[in-house]
Amino acid sequence: MPSESERIGGENLRIDDLWFSYGGKLSIYEGLNLDVRPGEFLGVIGPSGCGKTTLLNLLAGFYEPEEGAVTLRGQPIKPEDPHLGYVFQQPTLFPWLSAIENVEFGLRMQGMGEAERRERAQHYFNLVGLMGFEDYLIVRLSGGMQQRVNLARALAMEPTLLLMDEPFGALDAITRETMNDELLRIWDTLGQTVLFITHDIDEAIYLSDRICVLSRPPGGIFRMLDSELPRPRHGPTTRTGERFWGYKKSLINDIAEVTAQRPTSEEEIALLKRRKKIEESD
Amino acid sequence: MLGNPQAAADVNKLNRKVRRFEFSWSWFSIPSLLVVWMITATQFPAYILPQVWHVAQEGYEWVVSGDIWPHLQGSFLEIIGGFGLAIVLSLICGFVAGFNKGFREYIVPLNGLFMAIPPIAWAPLMLIVFGIGYTTIILVVLISAVNPMILTIMEGVLQITSQEVRAARVLGAKRWQLFVHVYLPASLPFVTAALRIGFSQAWRALVAAEMIGAAAGVGWMVQVGGEIGNARQVLLGIVMIGGFSYLFERLLFRPIEKKYEVWRLA
Ligand SMILES: Nc1ncnc2c1ncn2[C@@H]1O[C@H](COP(=O)(O)OP(=O)(O)OP(=O)(O)O)[C@@H](O)[C@H]1O
Numbered sequence: 001m002p003s004e005s006e007r008i009g010g011e012n013l014r015i016d017d018l019w020f021s022y023g024g025k026l027s028i029y030e031g032l033n034l035d036v037r038p039g040e041f042l043g044v045i046g047p048s049g050c051g052k053t054t055l056l057n058l059l060a061g062f063y064e065p066e067e068g069a070v071t072l073r074g075q076p077i078k079p080e081d082p083h084l085g086y087v088f089q090q091p092t093l094f095p096w097l098s099a100i101e102n103v104e105f106g107l108r109m110q111g112m113g114e115a116e117r118r119e120r121a122q123h124y125f126n127l128v129g130l131m132g133f134e135d136y137l138i139v140r141l142s143g144g145m146q147q148r149v150n151l152a153r154a155l156a157m158e159p160t161l162l163l164m165d166e167p168f169g170a171l172d173a174i175t176r177e178t179m180n181d182e183l184l185r186i187w188d189t190l191g192q193t194v195l196f197i198t199h200d201i202d203e204a205i206y207l208s209d210r211i212c213v214l215s216r217p218p219g220g221i222f223r224m225l226d227s228e229l230p231r232p233r234h235g236p237t238t239r240t241g242e243r244f245w246g247y248k249k250s251l252i253n254d255i256a257e258v259t260a261q262r263p264t265s266e267e268e269i270a271l272l273k274r275r276k277k278i279e280e281s282d
Numbered sequence: 283m284l285g286n287p288q289a290a291a292d293v294n295k296l297n298r299k300v301r302r303f304e305f306s307w308s309w310f311s312i313p314s315l316l317v318v319w320m321i322t323a324t325q326f327p328a329y330i331l332p333q334v335w336h337v338a339q340e341g342y343e344w345v346v347s348g349d350i351w352p353h354l355q356g357s358f359l360e361i362i363g364g365f366g367l368a369i370v371l372s373l374i375c376g377f378v379a380g381f382n383k384g385f386r387e388y389i390v391p392l393n394g395l396f397m398a399i400p401p402i403a404w405a406p407l408m409l410i411v412f413g414i415g416y417t418t419i420i421l422v423v424l425i426s427a428v429n430p431m432i433l434t435i436m437e438g439v440l441q442i443t444s445q446e447v448r449a450a451r452v453l454g455a456k457r458w459q460l461f462v463h464v465y466l467p468a469s470l471p472f473v474t475a476a477l478r479i480g481f482s483q484a485w486r487a488l489v490a491a492e493m494i495g496a497a498a499g500v501g502w503m504v505q506v507g508g509e510i511g512n513a514r515q516v517l518l519g520i521v522m523i524g525g526f527s528y529l530f531e532r533l534l535f536r537p538i539e540k541k542y543e544v545w546r547l548a
């Protein structure tokens with residue numbers, strides 16, 4: 001039973017009529033609306049290049065929306081916001097620091113005293129199951145362990161909104177399932193609002209309260225799927241249940257439809273043009 | 283920043299092991315050179331190519347008489363002055379160029395231009411303006427070292443991924459914190475490389491400049507030794523030039539490198 005004192009809780013995230021393009025050329029979002037409930041676990045899936053990472057970077061305030069607004073509990077979000085946690089798609093651990101020093105990094109930036117921040121970091125370090133590896137350098141940790149450090153580093157800030165960009169995408173299936181269970185256990189304890197990006201359908205269903213399928217750019221949400229899978233989830237039972245299969249079937253169809261949408265990315269357009277030229281010359 | 287004792291202990295253990303047990307062909311580098319020297323020297327009269335021990339004897343005499351100190355001191359002050367200035371200047375310019383595109387565009391052509399001109403070509407001009415003395419040599423040393431150093435440090439800043447910086451920002455790092463806790467440690471390998479490159483450039487330029495326009499220094503020793511036909515003095519000077527470099531390598535570059543090679547090369 002999670003103790004109340006450990007609970008961080010989540011906050012309401014709103015995206016209102018969001019427009020965004022890269023340099024006015026490559027339009028990614030044209031009027032995206034999304035309302036994430038406090039403490040909700042929202043899965044976001046979509047084909048590669050559909051703008052998932054872009055969305056998180058907009059949410060974190062790295063990019064400015066061209067129109068519309070992104071707010072957390074009614075306030076615009078800046079990257080330095082202490083309520084914000086972000087687990088990046090690419091590895092971003094600091095290799096010159098030890099594992100636990102990585103977890104302490106944010107607390108140190110806040111000016112927290114050494115003893116206090118070590119204690120807090122240790123707590124989250126243990127929570128992700130890394131006890132005993134405190135003094136390891138990052139290069140000596142396995143991929144799965146590195147992602148645990150990554151997660152602990154974000155959690156140590158006790159954010160109310162946790163953005164996760166395919167955090168387990170580089171892991172093998174078995175490690176990923178273990179990490180999924182650990183993430184759910186931690187989320188169950190801490191209760192943040194989580195936006196979890198993946199392009200693995202199973203992972204999205206297993207973790208989420210709702211699953212958002214993104215269209216190809218320029219677009220927005222293709223479909224929002226409400227999951228009624230009971231919690232707490234349990235690998236063997238949840239993954240083999242009727243409902244799970246039902247959701248999976250419908251998401252597979254959605255993804256197939258989204259993938260068949262007209263291609264708009266620059267490379268794809270270039271590719272099409274080239275193909276057309278070849279056909280014409282024939 | 284190897285802040286944790288455990289990892290540091292690991293590394294020390296590793297190093298000690300390597301030192302004690304591992305055979306290395308590098309043990310033969312210097313001795314083989316000495317052997318070749320000694321064998322070659324048997325073919326020449328001692329006043330043309332002296333033996334190793336003649337040069338050692340020469341060194342001993344210079345030390346006992348105290349004649350060597352002004353030269354050591356001269357070269358030392360010049361390298362400290364010239365290379366020191368180059369370090370300060372290249373750190374500032376290198377980091378600014380790394381951060382600021384405009385400054386980068388401005389300074390890179392200048393670096394290229396200066397690097398295309400052998401630094402010793404500046405020596406006559408400096409001699410005309412400043413005469414024989416420290417200023418002339420320090421300026422030649424500075425010009426030779428600072429340009430490749432700026433470029434290397436700039437590369438170091440540019441290779442830092444925006445993802446690492448973003449991660450630090452999300453963790454609440456402000457501007458100067460980003461600099462101290464991300465940019466500085468992340469570019470440390472490049473800063474060391476810059477020091478190495480800069481030093482080797484600086485030291486070469488120093489010796490060459492001393493041979494043209496100085497009244498003391500190891501370069502001067504070699505130059506004057508050649509003029510008066512004293513091969514022992516020439517060789518002593520060369521040995522000192524090599525030894526000086528070696529000391530810098532051991533006392534300055536290795537310690538800095540040790541700090542990051544653990545996470546860089548593990
Ligand atoms: N910095 C950028 N400048 C210009 N275009 C970009 C930039 N970053 C991404 N894009 C383009 O925007 C589109 C969406 O990219 P994004 O990284 O958000 O995709 P994604 O959904 O995260 O893909 P993946 O699942 O492969 O990570 C792509 O077509 C990409 O080429």
Ligand SMILES: [Mg+2]
Binds near residue numbers: 052053089
């Ligand atoms: Mg992505």
